[in-house]
Amino acid sequence: MFILENTKLKKIIAGLGLATSLLLLSGCVADKEEVTKIAVDGGVKYETKNGMYTSYHVNTQETKDFKYGRAPTKREISAWDIDLRPDGKGAPMYDMKHGEIILDVDGNKKVAQGSVEWGNELYDAQCAMCHGDFGAGGKGYPTLSGGEIDSLKNQLQNPADDIQTEEPPRRAIGSYWPYASTLFWYIQDAMPFPNPKSLSNSETYAITAYLLMENGVTVDGVEIDEEFVMNREQFLKVKMPNENGFYPQVDTPKNPKQGVVNVTKFLGNPSNYGTGIRCMTDCIKGKIPVLRIKNEMNNFHPAVSIVRDLPKVIKEEGAVHPGLAGYEASCSACHENAAIGAPVVGDKNVWAEVITKGIDKVYHNGINGINGMPPKGGNMDLSDKEMKIIIDYMISASK
Amino acid sequence: MDKISKLSKNIEVVSKKTAPTSRRDFFKKTAAISAVAATSVLSPIKIKADDTAIIHDAPWGVKLGDKVTKNPYGVPSPYEHNNVRRNDPLLSSGDSYATVSMCPLHESEGIITPNGLFFTRDHGGTAHIDPDQFRLMIHGKVKKEIVLTLAQLKRYPSVTRTHFIECPANGSTDWRAPQYNNLQFLKGMMSSAEWTGVLLKTILDDLGLEDDAIWMLAEGSDNAGNPRTIPVEKALDDAMIVWGQNGEALRAEQGYPVRLLVPGWEGNLNTKWLKRLEFSDKPWHTKEETSKYTMLQKSGKAIRYFWINEVNSVITSPCPEKPWTDLKKGDLVEVEGIAWSGQGTIKHVDISLDGGDNWVEASLKGLVLPKSWTRFSYIMRWDGKPLFLSSRAVDDLGSVQPTIDEETSKQGVESIYHRNAIVTWEVTSKGVVNNVHIRKHKA
Numbered sequence: 074m075f076i077l078e079n080t081k082l083k084k085i086i087a088g089l090g091l092a093t094s095l096l097l098l099s100g101c102v103a104d105k106e107e108v109t110k111i112a113v114d115g116g117v118k119y120e121t122k123n124g125m126y127t128s129y130h131v132n133t134q135e136t137k138d139f140k141y142g143r144a145p146t147k148r149e150i151s152a153w154d155i156d157l158r159p160d161g162k163g164a165p166m167y168d169m170k171h172g173e174i175i176l177d178v179d180g181n182k183k184v185a186q187g188s189v190e191w192g193n194e195l196y197d198a199q200c201a202m203c204h205g206d207f208g209a210g211g212k213g214y215p216t217l218s219g220g221e222i223d224s225l226k227n228q229l230q231n232p233a234d235d236i237q238t239e240e241p242p243r244r245a246i247g248s249y250w251p252y253a254s255t256l257f258w259y260i261q262d263a264m265p266f267p268n269p270k271s272l273s274n275s276e277t278y279a280i281t282a283y284l285l286m287e288n289g290v291t292v293d294g295v296e297i298d299e300e301f302v303m304n305r306e307q308f309l310k311v312k313m314p315n316e317n318g319f320y321p322q323v324d325t326p327k328n329p330k331q332g333v334v335n336v337t338k339f340l341g342n343p344s345n346y347g348t349g350i351r352c353m354t355d356c357i358k359g360k361i362p363v364l365r366i367k368n369e370m371n372n373f374h375p376a377v378s379i380v381r382d383l384p385k386v387i388k389e390e391g392a393v394h395p396g397l398a399g400y401e402a403s404c405s406a407c408h409e410n411a412a413i414g415a416p417v418v419g420d421k422n423v424w425a426e427v428i429t430k431g432i433d434k435v436y437h438n439g440i441n442g443i444n445g446m447p448p449k450g451g452n453m454d455l456s457d458k459e460m461k462i463i464i465d466y467m468i469s470a471s472k
Numbered sequence: 473m474d475k476i477s478k479l480s481k482n483i484e485v486v487s488k489k490t491a492p493t494s495r496r497d498f499f500k501k502t503a504a505i506s507a508v509a510a511t512s513v514l515s516p517i518k519i520k521a522d523d524t525a526i527i528h529d530a531p532w533g534v535k536l537g538d539k540v541t542k543n544p545y546g547v548p549s550p551y552e553h554n555n556v557r558r559n560d561p562l563l564s565s566g567d568s569y570a571t572v573s574m575c576p577l578h579e580s581e582g583i584i585t586p587n588g589l590f591f592t593r594d595h596g597g598t599a600h601i602d603p604d605q606f607r608l609m610i611h612g613k614v615k616k617e618i619v620l621t622l623a624q625l626k627r628y629p630s631v632t633r634t635h636f637i638e639c640p641a642n643g644s645t646d647w648r649a650p651q652y653n654n655l656q657f658l659k660g661m662m663s664s665a666e667w668t669g670v671l672l673k674t675i676l677d678d679l680g681l682e683d684d685a686i687w688m689l690a691e692g693s694d695n696a697g698n699p700r701t702i703p704v705e706k707a708l709d710d711a712m713i714v715w716g717q718n719g720e721a722l723r724a725e726q727g728y729p730v731r732l733l734v735p736g737w738e739g740n741l742n743t744k745w746l747k748r749l750e751f752s753d754k755p756w757h758t759k760e761e762t763s764k765y766t767m768l769q770k771s772g773k774a775i776r777y778f779w780i781n782e783v784n785s786v787i788t789s790p791c792p793e794k795p796w797t798d799l800k801k802g803d804l805v806e807v808e809g810i811a812w813s814g815q816g817t818i819k820h821v822d823i824s825l826d827g828g829d830n831w832v833e834a835s836l837k838g839l840v841l842p843k844s845w846t847r848f849s850y851i852m853r854w855d856g857k858p859l860f861l862s863s864r865a866v867d868d869l870g871s872v873q874p875t876i877d878e879e880t881s882k883q884g885v886e887s888i889y890h891r892n893a894i895v896t897w898e899v900t901s902k903g904v905v906n907n908v909h910i911r912k913h914k915a
Contacts, residue, residue, distance in 0.1 A: 112705075112706075112709060112815075113703050113705035113706050113709065114706070114736070114737070114779050114780045114814070114815060115780070115815065115869075116736065116780060116813075116814065116815025116816050116869055117815060117816035117817070117842070117867075117868055117869050118709065119710070119842055127817070127841065127842050128839070128840075128841055129631070129633060131631070132629065136628075136629055136674055136677070136678070137677070137678055138678065139627075139628065139675075139678050141618075141620060141624040141625075141627055141628070142618045142619050142620040142621070142624050143618070143619055144616070144617050144618065144619070145609050145611060145617055145618070145619045149609070149619065150609070150611055150617075153609055153747070153748055154611070154748075154750065156689060156691070156699060156750070156756060156758075158752075158754060158756050158757070159757055160754060162754075213564075213565030213566055213567065214565065214567070222772070223772070225768060225772040225773075225774075226770070226771070226772035227886075228770060228884045228885055228886055229648070229885070229886065241886075242768055242772075242886055244763065244768070246763075249763060249774075250762055250763045251757065251762050252757050252762060254757070255757060255758060255759045255762050255763065258699075258758070258759070259759040262696075262697050262699075263595070263596060263695060263696045263697060266569075266570075266596070269596065269695040269696070270695070318772070318773050318774055319762070319766060319773065319774050319775070319776045320773055320774075320775060320776070321775075321776070321777065323755050323776070323777060324754070324755070326754075329684060329686050329753040329754065330686055332686070332755065333686060333687075333703045333705060336703075336777045336779070339775075340778070340779065340780055340815075343782070343871050344882075345882075346767075346775065346778075346782075346879075346882060346883060346890070347874045347878050347879035347880075347881070347882035347883055347893075348871060348872060348874055348878065349864065349871075349872035349873050349874035349875060349878055349894075350872060350878075351820075351822070351864075351866060351872045352831070353822070353830070353831045353832075354830050354831070355829065355830065356828055356829055356830070356831070357827070357828060357829040357910075361826065361827045361828075361829060361860065361910060362910060362911060362912045363827065363860070363898070363908050363909070363910060364649060364650065364908060364909040364910075364911055365650065365898075365906065365908050366649070366650045366651060366652075366653055366906065366907060366908075367649065368651065369651065369652070369653055370560060370562060370645065370651045370652050370657070371652075371653070372560055372561060372562055373558050373559075373560055373657070374558060374559050374560070374561065375554075375556065375558060377558065377654055377656065377793060378554045379554055379555075379578070379579070379793055379794065380554055381551045381552065381554070382551065383550050383551065383553075384550055384553040405568075406567065406569060409566070409568065410565070410566035410567055411566055412565050412566050
């Protein structure tokens with residue numbers, strides 16, 4: 074039998090009036106603190122008082138008029154400020170590079186635009202190996218298409234529930250993403266995964282258009298077909314099906330400050346997202362409902378251990394293979410991931426089969442592409458010679 | 473209290489079967505077990521009379537040690553080689569660039585994580601920034617736009633504060649059911665450090681914000697950029713631009729040379745490899761605040777801009793990796809853990825031995841700082857009976873950590889992020905510790 078020694082609680086009871094004591098006896102502790110100021114996140118806002126910020130001492134001398142740094146140039150801002158907002162800010166009119174508009178052979182500004190058809194070609198060459206054909210997923214990386222907004226109400230199996238739903242919610246572009254600006258921006262800035270920032274603005278418009286088509290998104294009420302050409306003007310007309318699927322309301326153009334206020338109000342009330350009650354005794358009332366692990370996840374790298382012994386001495390390896398760095402920088406994103414379908418480096422059986430084609434054929438396939446793999450894995454800045462060294466490494470690491 | 477005794481069936485002293493016959497055998501056995509799962513890794517080592525570890529000279533006591541000059545940058549004892557970050561390939565479908573490594577919380581001491589063990593979440597691998605090529609641009613609705621080098625940035629007056637950083641997906645594998653039987657993977661998407669840098673307010677007060685500067689975009693210079701929108705009010709409150717982590721430069725995995733620190737808020741708002749801050753009257757709605765880091769509710773609608781890491785706690789000793797298998801019936805033992813809140817300062821932590829039916833207040837221990845890990849402690853005598861050990865934190869806002877039912881009845885089980893329900897460890901009569909859920913839940 075345990076003795077729960079609750080000296081603090083005893084002190085609280087002794088120091089409180091009758092009404093609160095009754096509350097405590099019924100098992101609840103009233104513990105609302107006196108909070109003077111609420112922060113923007115609905116939490117406690119701490120202020121600097123008497124040279125102290127909470128427990129920290131503070132130097133409160135005036136700090137104004139530093140003269141460090143310099144103003145950025147227009148071109149510097151233009152080079153870095155490539156973000157897009159839902160209101161169309163940043164959706165490029167012309168193809169840009171290094172902060173300047175690209176000119177065509179005649180010296181005219183190159184309009185940024187791309188067709189669905191072109192986007193399809195680009196997608197198949199540079200995206201499908203990770204995101205699956207038509208954005209359907211299945212390669213371990215995010216699924217980009219498929220699914221209905223209605224599926225978002227599904228709550229996938231909770232083992233403690235009586236009723237089990239079969240389908241999980243589908244959070245794909247068409248069913249979940251609220252704005253197309255995000256799609257363009259993310260592709261432009263962070264994709265393709267091993268070669269980010271390698272797509273022109275026109276190519277990005279093309280891939281964006283293709284993905285919107287695969288998701289059945291309309292432009293100005295019209296369905297997108299193969300011939301559709303995406304550019305800034307068309308892009309601003311795109312309205313995503315799930316735009317209203319999110320709260321709190323943060324876009325408040327009439328009063329820009331209201332959006333932040335809405336979030337503060339929401340977060341400041343924990344009952345909006347589930348909060349506890351400080352019950353102290355007899356809180357469960359009845360049998361304690363215990364749910365144990367049924368399917369344990371335990372594929373850990375390295376394996377879990379708290380043993381304190383000397384590590385195994387790793388055999389000194391010879392010189393590092395000259396192809397290793399190139400492999401890690403340009404190839405491993407696909408070739409170490411079984412879900413992609415590419416021969417996994419280290420898998421002796423798979424590579425033994427690859428090599429039966431003959432080394433020249435293997436080099437050829439690596440340089441020119443094979444199945445889902447684009448030429449040189451999409452890393453066109455690699456020379457044929459560098460590719461061969463990388464392939465040599467992949468073979469030697471799979472023996 | 474009756475319920476606790478009802479739960480106990482067999483009271484046992486630690487089984488003699490698990491006692492090792494030799495030191496070598498012990499390591500062999502424990503290694504075999506730990507390769508499969510993280511259970512029962514502690515066995516009692518019985519010290520015989522006239523223990524050779526005492527009566528013989530230890531090898532390290534009869535010869536010279538390493539030269540003092542051996543390691544210009546020190547490394548942990550080789551015996552500590554299992555105190556490492558770990559990763560589960562399942563969490564990212566085998567990809568090891570856009571993934572997360574978990575902090576070994578079961579080996580964590582105090583309220584500071586050593587820099588080499590700080591959890592790491594990258595969206596496109598760890599970038600290595602040349603500090604001479606580092607530039608920070610602040611532009612948009614500021615009266616004076618500016619570009620700074622690293623040396624110029626570090627000239628601003630600095631402050632040093634202790635804050636945790638937690639990925640809002642911490643604990644997300646447990647929305648539907650318990651799945652990990654260890655602390656490292658259940659709660660290891662967080663760590664804590666003493667950060668040094670400049671308060672953003674110091675710079676912004678000097679540059680001057682336009683009246684309609686309401687939102688700030690923070691963007692990194694790595695391949696993913698990870699742009700996020702932050703309200704200016706937070707930037708002017710306690711947000712920092714930091715370059716120091718536990719007394720040295722940031723680690724590359726933490727954004728070397730400079731990251732944003734947004735105390736108490738979602739981990740991925742703390743932009744690593746920071747390069748740009750832009751001010752605007754509208755939010756950006758970036759990918760990581762629309763398609764990801766939004767919380768789908770039962771209504772089919774999702775919560776966005778859920779900035780805070782809510783009040784939370786977990787018992788770190790015992791835990792599945794650090795069980796009580798070496799304890800004897802009647803041993804006095806400390807139950808210890810970490811509590812934290814992104815909205816304030818930890819005020820109370822309660823402990824339950826019966827899965828949350830009855831609670832007792834634990835002691836807070838050490839420094840109690842806002843938006844920081846806070847240690848708690850409860851010393852008890854274990855009679856060898858099975859327990860359901862839970863902890864529940866309360867912050868100075870009055871927010872109370874919810875039970876699983878209190879959280880899921882409101883949110884459902886598809887939120888992915890911001891799970892802060894009470895964690896319960898089952899302690900068996902043998903002292904083995906398992907992750908269990910105490911839940912009735914009806915959707």
